[in-house]
Amino acid sequence: SVYRATTTAPVNIAVIKYWGKRDTTLNLPTNSSLSVTLSQRSLRTLTTASCSAEYPPADTLNLNGSPQDIQSSKRTLACISNLRALRKALEDADSSLPKLSAHPLRIVSENNFPTAAGLASSAAGFAALVRAVADLYELPQSPKDLSRIARQGSGSACRSLMGGYVAWRTGELADGSDSLAEEVAPASHWPEMRAIVLVVSAEKKDVPSTEGMQTTVATSALFAERAQNVVPERMAAIETAIQNRNFHDFAEITMRDSNTFHATCLDSWPPIFYMNDVSRAAVRLVHDINRVAGRTVCAYTFDAGPNAVIYYEDKDSEVVAGTVKAILGPNTEGWDGAFYERVANVT
Ligand code: DP6
Secondary structure, eight states, X not given: OEEEEEXXXXXXXXXXXXXXXXXXXXXXXXXXXXXXXXOTTTSEEEEEEEEETTSOSSOEEEETTEEEOGGGXXXXXXXXXXXXXXXXXXXXXXXXXXXXXXXXXXXXXXXXXXXXXXXXXXXHHHHHHHHHHHHHTTOOOOHHHHXXXXXXXXXXXXXXXXXXXXXXXXXXXXXOTTOOEEEEEOGGGSTTEEEEEEEOOOSOOSSXXXXXXXXXXXXXXXXXXXXXXXXXXXXXXXXXXXXXXXXXHHHHHHHHHHHHHHHHHHTSSSOOOOOOHHHHHHHHHHHHHHHHHTSOOEEEEEOSSSOEEEEEEGGGHIIIIIHHHHHSSTTSTTOOSOOEEEEEEBO
């Protein structure tokens, strides 16, 4: 017989960025981070995990229709072996359970957005993989417990096992057992929140984030300042802003932290550039929209690539989403890729 579980996981976009590891195998971060989970109707990974004694002996993984070499992905192997060990412990404690831990696994995963778009696909991807296998194995662990495993796939993936506003606490222990994600507030706490995702370039990232953050850790003096002295205060302040649904403070902290993160990239040696001319046009436009509105109605943030995510509240969707789409379209000077935008609720 074949055992099977299917699940989806959302994309999350950090407003306080994770950048830098103190342990590169366990993906233990140098600073806490906080993200907003986007609606799965817009962006998600769909994953089916199955296992059977009748499958050929090796575990397999298929991503968007292409078979992957699991053996060369230490991160995928780490997630699978952690999940299998938890299942094995259940089987050892209850001999009536089928011995699924002994069966080869088959994992099939697909995104509902273009992978080439450079969106945070590894976060949703590893979160969906961990959730699907945990469901297949009927594991009792909470999303917070499972975030420890998803983190080993990709750091940011630990924040995609929960909805709403999610904090990933650095933790202090060397084994990473206290480096976990937790929900700060559910999406229903601030239902007006929206995000527009603007893909300004469909090209592959210049420097992959894993490699980029290692260069920053090794060479940037600004990096230590951000991790030790800037982020802790921002984490506390943005959590307060979220609790109070204070968009002005939420927006300012979000924009400042995106800028500080990209400043540490520029301060790396050799310097790393993720934002391009269109990204900078988006920054100027957001500040212009806020100035003309006479209050803060929108905020930008950029990950390890040129694409912009702009947060705003539903009541301001016309002035924000309307203006952004009208002005920052494919006619913008410096445009070098496909235009792709989606409005997402927080989920
Ligand atoms: C800029 O989670 O992709 O998006 O742990 O090496 O897989 P690895 O890195 P990854 O880095 C994400 C970096 C970021 C900021 C963030 O999502 O917090």
